[in-house]
Amino acid sequence: MLTIVFDLDGTLIDTAPDLIATLNHILAQHGLPEIPYDTARPLIGGGAKSMIERALALEGRGSSTADVDRLYTAFVAHYAEHIADRSRPFPQLEAALDRLAEAGHRLAVCTNKLEWLSKRLLDTLQLAQRFAVICGQDTFGIQKPDPEIFRQTVIRAGGEPVRAVMVGDSLTDIRTARAANVPVIAVDFGYTDVPIATLRPDRIISSFAQLPAAIIDLRPGKKAMDDQDFIGHKG
Numbered sequence: 001m002l003t004i005v006f007d008l009d010g011t012l013i014d015t016a017p018d019l020i021a022t023l024n025h026i027l028a029q030h031g032l033p034e035i036p037y038d039t040a041r042p043l044i045g046g047g048a049k050s051m052i053e054r055a056l057a058l059e060g061r062g063s064s065t066a067d068v069d070r071l072y073t074a075f076v077a078h079y080a081e082h083i084a085d086r087s088r089p090f091p092q093l094e095a096a097l098d099r100l101a102e103a104g105h106r107l108a109v110c111t112n113k114l115e116w117l118s119k120r121l122l123d124t125l126q127l128a129q130r131f132a133v134i135c136g137q138d139t140f141g142i143q144k145p146d147p148e149i150f151r152q153t154v155i156r157a158g159g160e161p162v163r164a165v166m167v168g169d170s171l172t173d174i175r176t177a178r179a180a181n182v183p184v185i186a187v188d189f190g191y192t193d194v195p196i197a198t199l200r201p202d203r204i205i206s207s208f209a210q211l212p213a214a215i216i217d218l219r220p221g222k223k224a225m226d227d228q229d230f231i232g233h234k235g
Contacts, residue, residue, distance in 0.1 A: 001104050003159030004215065005150060006131075007168035008111035008118055009044050010190030012093060013125065016041050017086035019048075022079040023055060026071055033059060042193030045170040047112035047137055048075050080117060084124040090189060096208040097130050100215070108157040109134040110150055112143050112172070132157040145175035150182070165215060174199050183218045185211065 009015045020041065024034040035043075035055055043054045049072045056063045097107060108131055111118050115136030122128035135153040142149040151161045166177035169190020177184030186201035187208075196204055203214040 001106065001159075001163070002215070003106040003108055003132075003154045003157050003164040004100060005108045005110045005153055005157075005164055005166050007144075007166075007170070007173050007190075008109055008113055008121070010169040010192075011090075011167060011173070011187055012109070012127070013087050013089055013121065015087040015121070016044055016191065018079065018082055018084065019044055019051065021085070022075055022082060023051060025078055026052075026074050027055065029074065030071065032056075032061075035059075041191055044191040045112075045172055047143065048072060048079070048114075050112075076114070076117070080120065083117065083121050087121065087125070089125060089127065090187070090208060092208040094127075094130075096211045099212050101130065103212075106157045106159050107131050108153050108159075110144065110153040110166075110176075111135070112137045115139045144172050145179060147176055147180035150176050150180045165218065167211070169196070171199050174201050177201075185214050185218070 006012050009019070020037055023040060027034055035058065039058065040055065043051045049068060052068055052071050052075060053063065100107060109118060113136050115134065115138055118134050118136045119128055122131070122134060128134065133153060133156045135149065135156065137143045140149055140152045150166065154161045154164045161180065161182070164182050166173055166182055166184040168174065168184065169187050170192045174184050174186065183202045185203045185205060186196045186199065188196045188204050188206050192199070202218055205211055205214050
């Protein structure tokens with residue numbers, strides 16, 4: 001049994017429509033220009049505060065900590081009310097989670113989103129019950145890529161950090177996995193601002209239908225019969 005730890009934004013859920021809409025709403029409220037969708041999409045991944053800082057930098061605007069904190073507070077308040085207006089799971093996610101759960105693996109979420117926002121999003125999309133734990137940047141007071149947030153997420157899920165896999169979409173996730181000394185599978189449909197292959201994850205998938213096989217492929221000492229059990233095709 002493994003603990004499979006998922007990033008949230010850009011990995012499990014396509015949250016870009018609601019995140020970018022919120023970002024532009026807040027920028028407009030403060031007399032700042034909106035950012036085009038395709039430009040803003042790669043800014044997602046390090047948490048809302050990082051997204052705001054990067055958005056301001058794109059406009060060539062310096063920002064004090066107080067400025068960013070003010071925008072961040074407004075961002076969280078608005079986003080919480082519009083968290084799943086258009087955000088949806090990526091295709092074939094639920095079928096993949098079913099196969100992994102049937103094989104006995106623990107599923108967990110480790111994100112730089114706030115924990116309560118993460119739970120609200122997954123609750124709204126009726127996915128929260130699939131995960132043993134949902135941990136955010138405030139759960140342990142640590143953010144990715146610090147590997148301790150990954151380790152603590154695995155432990156809270158009831159697993160062992162040495163028997164875990166990271167699934168993510170960005171350099172932050174890959175750095176987290178490398179620092180934790182665990183394999184990392186990257187999706188190529190997420191929010192990275194560079195081609196995911198250049199970040200050298202252990203495996204890349206283009207669909208969640210490919211996830212169970214990718215996890216099998218990373219198993220040390222795998223055997224054919226074990227592989228069938230591993231993906232939930234027993235008997």
